[in-house]
Amino acid sequence: MTDETVTTTGAPGTDAVDTDAGAETVGAETVGADVAGGDVAGGEVAGTSAADDGAAGEDDVLVTVEGIEVHFPIKRGIVLERTAGYVYAVDGIDLTIRRGETYGLVGESGCGKTTLGRGLLRLVEPTGGRVVFDGTDVSTLKGEALRTSRRRMQMIFQDPLSSLDPRQSVESILVEGMRAHGLDKGKQSTRARLVELLDSVGLPESALHKYPHEFSGGQRQRIGIARALAVEPDLIVADEPVSALDVSVQAQVLNLLEQLQQRLGLTYLVIAHDLAVVRHISDRIGVMYLGSLVEEASSDSMYAEPMHPYTKALLSAVPVPDPTVEDDREQILLTGDLPSPAHPPTGCRFHTRCPWKQDTLCDTDRPELRDIGGGHRVACHYAEDIRAGEIGRHEVEPELVHPDT
């Protein structure tokens, strides 16, 4: 994360327990709670500031994703089930996440962010590509080895329903994961650990004997974070961790995540549809469109000079506090809906909505994500021409998109 503290709402710090008595329910879920034994080491990785754009050495990299694909089969027929096609939810993504950094993943709803996060942790089985975690190819791990590796990668979900079991007390929620991973080593030490965990997320000891419904949305997310931390992970995938929270509480939870990262050397993949959320907490940002990564850069570089037409459009929709900047910025309204990932457009997947689309290449050749200087990667055939102002923007006729068949 950047050194900057999230101040978007002027909310108080994270020391106090937030008191949003709102109705939003936000919870969190950890993965791999079915684990027995496993190595207890790790948990603390030296936090490195990875905000620079230079290529990371192998030692600096915690996660390498190579060509990951998650294609969901579309089944047809009642008696004789057959595969009628595929939803190309994630369709060939390469990225690396460095130790101690926060990688923000953004894109509009349905572009495959959650599926990428789940595929990375093998909560959904990728149909192609591989994931290397701390030097080990986890794509092929099975049984005990897979469960052990899962302890090191935890997920925090937005999903309020499948998050915290309403019948379990906070104590039982937290102990469950520890026990599964052999981290519950006696009554006294476990108790001390639970109190420490709650304290680290800003909740009092008395929370242990309460149930999820007795907490506010923000507090429930803190419990979810504590549950993820209970098994001493290295990587936390936070899928829309604050999307369902009241704005003032959002900043508190983001600040908490930032503090924990600094203290424990955690590495984060933070998923959000809201660029404003990701901007403040991310070192680097990846922008997804229809199962692909279309742009990746340091947070500062992405905001200073977005290169991909899709990112330009996304950013032009984010309000800027400074009115003079606001006036100068070009507003780019995207025409048409996100095409179905079951029928992705040919060539550049964005060509059906791109205001810079050209007659050659765009609808025939799929652009590679390529470095166009300083680690800023863009998947657009014409990125340089657009940057130089040699290609102008034009109107886009909305296309009829295929319904899901």
Ligand SMILES: Nc1ncnc2c1ncn2[C@@H]1O[C@H](COP(=O)(O)OP(=O)(O)O)[C@@H](O)[C@H]1O
């Ligand atoms: N289990 C599944 N089976 C079939 N399609 C799925 C499944 N999970 C997600 N999808 C589809 O994959 C696409 C990407 O979904 P998702 O990863 O949830 O996107 P995001 O998190 O960016 O909103 C969507 O079209 C969604 O409907």
Ligand code: SF4
């Ligand atoms: S490759 Fe063509 S259609 Fe795709 S973003 Fe670039 S200009 Fe637009």
Ligand SMILES: [Mg+2]
């Ligand atoms: Mg999602």
